[in-house]
Amino acid sequence: MVKLKKRNRGSADIPTSSMADIAFLLLIFFLVSTTIDVDTGIGLVLPEWVPEDEKVEVKIGPDRLITLNINEFGDVLLNNEVFPVPRIKDNLIERIRSKIELPAEKKLIVSVKTDRKTNYNLYIQAIDQVKAAYFQVREEYALSKWGKKLYEIKENSEEEKELRDKIPISISIAEPQVVK
Amino acid sequence: MAFEKKRAKTKQDIPTASLPDIIFMLLLFFMVTTTLKEFNVLVKFTLPEAEAIEKIENKRIVSYIWVGYDERIQIDDNIIDLKELGNIMYKKREAIPNVIVSFRVDKNSKMGIVTDIQQELRKVHCRRINYSAKFKS
Numbered sequence A: 001m002v003k004l005k006k007r008n009r010g011s012a013d014i015p016t017s018s019m020a021d022i023a024f025l026l027l028i029f030f031l032v033s034t035t036i037d038v039d040t041g042i043g044l045v046l047p048e049w050v051p052e053d054e055k056v057e058v059k060i061g062p063d064r065l066i067t068l069n070i071n072e073f074g075d076v077l078l079n080n081e082v083f084p085v086p087r088i089k090d091n092l093i094e095r096i097r098s099k100i101e102l103p104a105e106k107k108l109i110v111s112v113k114t115d116r117k118t119n120y121n122l123y124i125q126a127i128d129q130v131k132a133a134y135f136q137v138r139e140e141y142a143l144s145k146w147g148k149k150l151y152e153i154k155e156n157s158e159e160e161k162e163l164r165d166k167i168p169i170s171i172s173i174a175e176p177q178v179v180k
Numbered sequence B: 001m002a003f004e005k006k007r008a009k010t011k012q013d014i015p016t017a018s019l020p021d022i023i024f025m026l027l028l029f030f031m032v033t034t035t036l037k038e039f040n041v042l043v044k045f046t047l048p049e050a051e052a053i054e055k056i057e058n059k060r061i062v063s064y065i066w067v068g069y070d071e072r073i074q075i076d077d078n079i080i081d082l083k084e085l086g087n088i089m090y091k092k093r094e095a096i097p098n099v100i101v102s103f104r105v106d107k108n109s110k111m112g113i114v115t116d117i118q119q120e121l122r123k124v125h126c127r128r129i130n131y132s133a134k135f136k137s
Helices: A019-033 A085-097 A120-146 A158-166 B019-033 B082-095 B111-123
Strands: A039-045 A065-070 A076-078 A109-114 A171-173 B054-056 B062-067 B073-075 B078-080 B100-105 B128-132
Touching (some): A039 B100, A076 A085, B062 B111, B078 B082
Parallel strands (some): A065 A109, B062 B100
Antiparallel strands (some): A039 B054, B062 B073
16 A cells, blocks of 8 residues: 655745844844934034125224134233133123123124134133133023023024024134234 | 634734834834944044033034144045135035034144135135034033
């Protein structure tokens, strides 16, 4: 008697149950390997480029202008007096605060001028102080008016707009001069 | 009469056949959204530290300029000359109109080179800049 046994054939399809695991592994690899590092720094907007012959001089009264000169020896001059860098902030805060309610054309302007040989780090420290002063005044204003901290204020909101109107950060990078 | 337990005839397990597809979708989403912009930084630099720093959330509109301690300027993956900088940045601004130029300058360098770059940027109207700095803790 011949036993006719049907041969047991292996199933022809690829096992898909582990596919999800493979995809998960890939997913995890990409999640781990991508670095999401946010760039941090001090933001500024450079003044518009005006050709030499179209330049117009605008007089700015001393009551709204703060000059910050940094020379090559590392001296920081605030309104032409040598001034320690860490104290710039406190000095500026008072003046910014007093101008919150003034119209736009009377707001403070900080003019920063450096020498070609000035150390970059020192320049950043000085600008940082100015920025910090502005931020502190903005924070005080936001806290007293809406009871919010600066980071709680959303971008492009009415509140942010008001902050910008009341306490605009105007740091002017002075035009480089050619010394004869 | 035998009691038979009533059971639904339908299968009770979740169909796992579409699971890989779902995971692949997730994978593709992450692959597309993360920007893998790693640069070969060819210059040596140490960033300055500051307190009043802001974050740039939108990484896509940021363009970097590196300046090393030896005053070499790097954009993208190349060391470039100051004279070429204007042209390169002009093209960048054409591609991304609201480009933010981030300065990654060595903290011991001189202001001269920074001023020169700034002047070039002003000429091509790339006026939004950022001095990259680490948070002083």
